[in-house]
Amino acid sequence: MKNRTKLPNIYLGVVMAVLYLPIVLVVIYSFNESKISSVWGGFSLKWYETLFKDRAMFEALGNSLVLALCSSLGAAIIGTLGAYGFTRVKLRSKSVVEYISMLPIMIPEIILGMVFMTFFSLIGLPFGMTTLILAHTTFCVPYVYMLVKARLVGMDKSLGEAARDLGASEARVFFDITLPLLVPAILSGMLLSFAMSLDDVIISIFVTGVNVNTLPIKVYTQIKTGVTPEINALCTLMLGVTILLVVLSNVLGKIGKPKAGKHHKQTGELCGPGQTQ
């Protein structure tokens, strides 16, 4: 019995180690004194210094944060209202519109980037923050929509009905009863959207303006043109933020009923019965 359970665990451990290897290396080399990342020149914080003096990098970070915030907020509003509306109103166009609105996470990013770029230029929108926000909101809506919809399906409808029977208006029912119950799902969706937006390279490259850089675009061009250890430092800091976010989403998950964050990728679905170990 013992032997049978050991091998899988070793396998899990090895894959996990490989998964973390590149990340760990980036962190280690961010403290490397030497500029050549294959040579260890002793511990140093100088790349962090360089990083903090890099104005353009901070500007890109600022852009990215604004972008992620705006698009996750936009997606939260559109996705939540949309998911709610569809549970309350029967429309013949529902399935078609739902299908189309989910397309952005089904089709390859490269196509999305391409269609946004050509479409924005067709309607004459100047490329820059506006186009970035519009594009990112579009691909964030499905995340919020799906999480909120999943929550709505499992929700007790009688609460809203009771309120309506007692004379509450639609708006009142939504804001006083439904919305508070949806908050964890909306937050999860926003967090997911935020992360997706913050990480996006492909779509951003197509819809950004000449003088607007997001952090991933900046990192991408830097990695392409030549490696500076400054990127290591940046990556380490971003990693720190990521870990913080994951922990935060886990805490959120413990407070709110459904688990927050990307956990929904799997646990959002109901666990099947009879899981014998």
Add this chain to the structure above:
Amino acid sequence: MKTPSVPLKKKKRSSVWVTLIPLYLFTLLFVAGPLVYMFVLSFQTRAEVWGVVNQFTLDNYKNILQPVYLNTFVESFKLAITSTLLICAIGYPFGYFMAKLSPAWKKRVMLLLMIPFWTSSLIRLYGWIIIFRANGTLDKLLMGLGLTDSPLKLLYTYPAVVVGMVYALLQFMILAVYSSAEKMDWSLVEAARDLGATPLKAFLTVTLKLTLPGLLSGVILTFIPSMGLFFIADILGGNKVVLVGSLIQDQLMKAHNWPFAAALSVVLMILTSLMISLYKRITHTTELEGIL
């Protein structure tokens, strides 16, 4: 508790439909609109100098059949298949074993998986540059072990791109497989074993069948992006590996041949939809396992 479903008030006068306006507007304007335009654009003619002329043509599609471009499709497909197979081979056992862990360990492993998943894909790729670079970590290790005498110069090679793809997309497979293995009724496997099936037979006839939706969903979630993730090919492959995605990007940004880029996208889109509908046909589901 059966309440008579006779509405006291007229439901038709409900104003809830207002909440659908943003979604409808956004979907039609920024999803359907651009996609329709892509389709239209793919039949238009490229202008001499800049832009597009509104003249119907099939040349863009004929263009794809040119050996250079057709070859890109074939190569990109090969790369996608290679990466997807590797991802299956690595990810399926992972998801499967993970689903068999105790609940406490499941949580821990999930958390450990989430961190790389949430980490910027660029950061993670960058780590591979450090590993693959000439005299990088891998070379040092292999030379230290006496397996090679000189640096392998793995960076900017085909294998490097494959590793990058596998690494970037592996989690999708793991989560998809895990999500279906988690839901699986393990007592069915026990039943099969009780009835005399060998472990292998029980796995093939019960487990594999029940986790097939997850596996296939994982295949789609990895295969489709792996044709478009041009920045991986760019960073780890130099100019040596050209994906359909890289081709589209080049045509848009460098060659400024938008109609051709549109035609390429339409073809890629059709291939993608074919795969998804095939998935739905096989599994009889409408939603991909493991996506949310």
